[in-house]
Amino acid sequence: MKQRIRLYQQPAGGWGALKSSLQHLREQQVAGLGLPTLLRTNQPDGFDCPGCAWPDKHFHSTFEFCENGVKAVAAEATSRRLTADYLGQHSVSRLAELDDYSLEALGRLTEPLRYDAATDCYLPISWDAAFALIGHHLQALASPHEAAFYTSGRTSNEAAFLYQLFVREFGTNNLPDCSNMCHEPSGVAMGEQLGIGKGTVTLDDFELAEAIFIFGQNPGTNHPRMLETLRDAARRGCRIVVFNPLRERGLERFTHPQDAWQMLSGGSTEIASAYYPLRIGGDLAAVKGMLKALLEQGYGDQDFIADHTSGHAELVRDIADTTWPALVVESGLSEQQLREAAAIYAGSRATICTWGMGITQHKHSVATIQMIGNLLLLGGHVGRPGAGACPVRGHSNVQGDRTMGINEKPAAAFLDRLGQAFDFAPPRAPGYDVVGSIEAMLAGKVKVFLALGGNFAAATPDTAMTWQALRQCGLTVHITTKLNRSHLVHGREALILPCLGRTEIDLQASGPQAVTVEDSMSMVHASQGMNPPASPQLLAEPMIVARMAAATLPQSKTPWLWLVQDYSRIRDKIAEVVEGFADFNQRVQQPGGFYLGNSAREQRWRTQGGRARFMVHDLPARQAEPTDESLFTLMTVRAHDQYNTTIYGLDDRYRGVSGHRRVCFINRTDMQRLQLQAGQWVDITSVWRDGERVAKRFLLVEYDIPAGCLASYFPETNTLLPLGSYADRARTPTAKSIRVRLSPSEAA
Numbered sequence: 001m002k003q004r005i006r007l008y009q010q011p012a013g014g015w016g017a018l019k020s021s022l023q024h025l026r027e028q029q030v031a032g033l034g035l036p037t038l039l040r041t042n043q044p045d046g047f048d049c050p051g052c053a054w055p056d057k058h059f060h061s062t063f064e065f066c067e068n069g070v071k072a073v074a075a076e077a078t079s080r081r082l083t084a085d086y087l088g089q090h091s092v093s094r095l096a097e098l099d100d101y102s103l104e105a106l107g108r109l110t111e112p113l114r115y116d117a118a119t120d121c122y123l124p125i126s127w128d129a130a131f132a133l134i135g136h137h138l139q140a141l142a143s144p145h146e147a148a149f150y151t152s153g154r155t156s157n158e159a160a161f162l163y164q165l166f167v168r169e170f171g172t173n174n175l176p177d178c179s180n181m182c183h184e185p186s187g188v189a190m191g192e193q194l195g196i197g198k199g200t201v202t203l204d205d206f207e208l209a210e211a212i213f214i215f216g217q218n219p220g221t222n223h224p225r226m227l228e229t230l231r232d233a234a235r236r237g238c239r240i241v242v243f244n245p246l247r248e249r250g251l252e253r254f255t256h257p258q259d260a261w262q263m264l265s266g267g268s269t270e271i272a273s274a275y276y277p278l279r280i281g282g283d284l285a286a287v288k289g290m291l292k293a294l295l296e297q298g299y300g301d302q303d304f305i306a307d308h309t310s311g312h313a314e315l316v317r318d319i320a321d322t323t324w325p326a327l328v329v330e331s332g333l334s335e336q337q338l339r340e341a342a343a344i345y346a347g348s349r350a351t352i353c354t355w356g357m358g359i360t361q362h363k364h365s366v367a368t369i370q371m372i373g374n375l376l377l378l379g380g381h382v383g384r385p386g387a388g389a390c391p392v393r394g395h396s397n398v399q400g401d402r403t404m405g406i407n408e409k410p411a412a413a414f415l416d417r418l419g420q421a422f423d424f425a426p427p428r429a430p431g432y433d434v435v436g437s438i439e440a441m442l443a444g445k446v447k448v449f450l451a452l453g454g455n456f457a458a459a460t461p462d463t464a465m466t467w468q469a470l471r472q473c474g475l476t477v478h479i480t481t482k483l484n485r486s487h488l489v490h491g492r493e494a495l496i497l498p499c500l501g502r503t504e505i506d507l508q509a510s511g512p513q514a515v516t517v518e519d520s521m522s523m524v525h526a527s528q529g530m531n532p533p534a535s536p537q538l539l540a541e542p543m544i545v546a547r548m549a550a551a552t553l554p555q556s557k558t559p560w561l562w563l564v565q566d567y568s569r570i571r572d573k574i575a576e577v578v579e580g581f582a583d584f585n586q587r588v589q590q591p592g593g594f595y596l597g598n599s600a601r602e603q604r605w606r607t608q609g610g611r612a613r614f615m616v617h618d619l620p621a622r623q624a625e626p627t628d629e630s631l632f633t634l635m636t637v638r639a640h641d642q643y644n645t646t647i648y649g650l651d652d653r654y655r656g657v658s659g660h661r662r663v664c665f666i667n668r669t670d671m672q673r674l675q676l677q678a679g680q681w682v683d684i685t686s687v688w689r690d691g692e693r694v695a696k697r698f699l700l701v702e703y704d705i706p707a708g709c710l711a712s713y714f715p716e717t718n719t720l721l722p723l724g725s726y727a728d729r730a731r732t733p734t735a736k737s738i739r740v741r742l743s744p745s746e747a748a
């Protein structure tokens with residue numbers, strides 16, 4: 001693979017996106033099935049794109065091209081197969097030497113596997129024996145709380161609903177999920193402030209907005225279809241304002257690959273009308289600065305404030321007490337820039353704020369999101385057409401999984417309804433989240449770890465500790481489509497259970513089944529695969545869950561196997577238990593699905609006090625060693641060719657990197673100050689109260705990034721992120737603010 005660093009000067013999208021898509025289809029050898037499969041992505045009668053949670057236009061009937069959607073679909077529809085033969089000849093220790101890119105390239109798993117300690121290999125096992133082994137281990141535990149059940153956000157509503165039911169009938173709320181590492185702070189912050197933990201806008205609002213503020217998000221890579229929405233907004237004169245330490249190309253200029261004229265003429269659309277490269281973690285200060293500029297002019301929607309909110313006076317006092325120099329230092333932006341951003345806000349009658357991982361993965365993420373909420377509330381921009389809060393979710397059904405009860409702290413009312421519908425007494429004590437599960441495994445309190453999708457060993461912080469934790473388990477079980485790192489970091493006993501993917505036909509006793517998902521804007525719709533399964537031995541996720549439950553819970557009154565013969569039976573149960581799902585089976589048949597509704601959008605505030613709440617927050621306290629000039633703040637982000645821990649390729653096109661993943665972006669003045677040079681290899685050491693962690697050999701890349709800030713990719717850098725470093729109140733690992741220093745690598 002050619003390694004190269006070169007400034008990228010093209011707009012995002014365009015021919016580069018088409019070329020890269022074709023290359024991925026070729027590499028995955030999907031030629032035969034490729035095109036028909038792609039054309040059914042996000043169609044009313046097709047399957048939901050496993051790429052991201054950005055919604056689709058209503059009643060969509062034309063194929064919407066998305067480069068990273070193509071990669072996600074191609075990765076699943078690949079014709080490559082990882083057979084039991086191959087695994088019988090390649091020990092786990094040997095496989096562990098492969099990098100994540102090579103593991104992914106091995107292809108789809110074809111049959112259930114059990115780890116055999118004698119040969120250090122995964123060997124075939126029958127499905128019956130696999131379920132019996134799970135049942136045996138779970139029943140042997142001293143308490144149901146000694147097992148943890150992880151979920152990754154691609155899981156369908158039907159599978160997720162059955163899974164949480166199984167776990168709760170088993171007797172625990174130990175349901176850690178990828179949300180814990182993702183938008184958990186958005187749920188916590190908005191739940192408290194607006195009375196609902198989900199975004200208040202729909203796609204239609206983007207067509208009416210006069211200003212869109214985008215915080216800490218890179219849609220060009222992670223939500224490419226959002227660029228189309230932004231392009232349309234920019235073209236009709238909507239102001240788009242970006243806060244991001246990096247100048248992400250997709251937010252600057254975009255060429256839509258389906259716009260023939262732009263493609264042929266070499267044209268593009270300017271997206272952002274203002275771009276503020278703030279310091280990492282500077283958003284709380286930046287938004288406070290905007291509030292200060294606005295309040296100094298007496299700005300505010302006084303009717304909205306009086307009718308709908310509480311806490312305005314306290315906020316005004318707090319902002320008046322915060323000085324401009326503090327705001328400037330903390331945000332890394334000038335007073336002038338903050339006033340300018342405030343003026344754009346003040347001039348808009350309909351404002352949307354969107355945010356991503358650049359906001360949620362900090363210690364003060366909940367406070368920052370509530371400050372963004374304050375900004376929206378000040379102008380009455382919640383529950384008004386074209387305005388509102390938009391946390392942009394990651395996994396394609398991560399929001400739906402939460403709606404279905406994948407939550408280690410379930411609401412009492414949900415548990416009441418669940419218990420009633422299935423005639424059992426659900427456990428009430430809160431369970432472990434992701435960080436809590438790792439701690440519990442380390443302490444020997446969790447002995448069985450089961451994962452419905454995902455790649456826990458790679459996605460989680462503190463790699464060394466997490467691996468130790470997983471290896472201490474008596475049994476680890478992974479339901480998965482492909483081999484990944486987590487299967488190689490296993491317990492004393494281990495199972496890999498291969499399942500169908502979204503693109504595949506799911507045939508059960510009553511015929512082919514559809515599942516449902518919920519996007520980032522609370523639209524619920526059906527998804528139905530159309531490819532033959534990668535292997536005849538694969539089972540659908542709902543079936544795997546049902547058979548685990550049947551094997552583990554002989555006394556259960558739930559007709560597990562009957563439910564999965566026809567998924568509309570599961571949906572009838574969901575309708576009984578989950579708010580907003582009445583007549584689920586009928587409503588989901590509308591093309592495009594149905595809207596779940598949102599109380600804040602209707603200006604009903606289900607908060608403490610019954611009003612939307614202005615919330616006061618101090619600027620984040622500077623870390624202990626503010627004067628140590630050798631310390632940086634490192635953010636760990638996604639490259640263009642990855643899906644979280646799945647590495648499709650080694651390029652990060654829009655940032656000009658090819659053939660590399662171990663890079664570290666740094667500002668020129670910082671390099672000069674520390675006598676480092678671009679192209680040099682460095683080790684990164686993180687500094688935390690319990691000691692230091694090192695990640696070796698990263699190539700320094702000179703980049704337009706604020707001084708004192710570094711950027712690198714995950715999962716390679718997760719080894720630097722201390723388990724104890726997480727968001728206040730939401731416990732999301734602080735993947736965007738790791739305190740580190742650099743040192744030259746020893747010659748290799």
Ligand SMILES: Nc1nc2c(c(=O)[nH]1)N[C@H]1C(S)=C(S)[C@@H](COP(=O)(O)OP(=O)(O)OC[C@H]3O[C@@H](n4cnc5c(=O)[nH]c(N)nc54)[C@H](O)[C@@H]3O)O[C@H]1N2
Nearest residue numbers: 068216217218222243280281356357358394395638643644
């Ligand atoms: N192709 C593809 N699509 C994906 C994914 C993928 O890996 N690949 N992952 C999916 C998932 S699970 C998720 S959660 C989403 C993630 O989508 P994003 O939230 O876009 O994820 P990141 O790559 O982590 O990018 C974070 C952005 O925040 C910026 N940033 C970092 N720190 C700060 C800060 O302190 N302040 C501000 N204002 N900005 C900051 C970074 O420069 C970067 O542009 O994407 C989903 N979609």
Ligand SMILES: Nc1nc2c(c(=O)[nH]1)N[C@H]1C(S)=C(S)[C@@H](COP(=O)(O)OP(=O)(O)OC[C@H]3O[C@@H](n4cnc5c(=O)[nH]c(N)nc54)[C@H](O)[C@@H]3O)O[C@H]1N2
Nearest residue numbers: 152178181182453454455459479480484636644645714735
């Ligand atoms: N340092 C750092 N760490 C991070 C982040 C960061 O920005 N920085 N981001 C965090 C975020 S936002 C998230 S959401 C997490 C993601 O954490 P996870 O959701 O755990 O990780 P993924 O990489 O999305 O999981 C990929 C695996 O899912 C499996 N898979 C794919 N399709 C299917 C399917 O249809 N069914 C089943 N059962 N399995 C399937 C495959 O085995 C694949 O290897 O990572 C977090 N970790």
Ligand SMILES: [Mo]
Nearest residue numbers: 182183394395
């Ligand atoms: Mo995520």
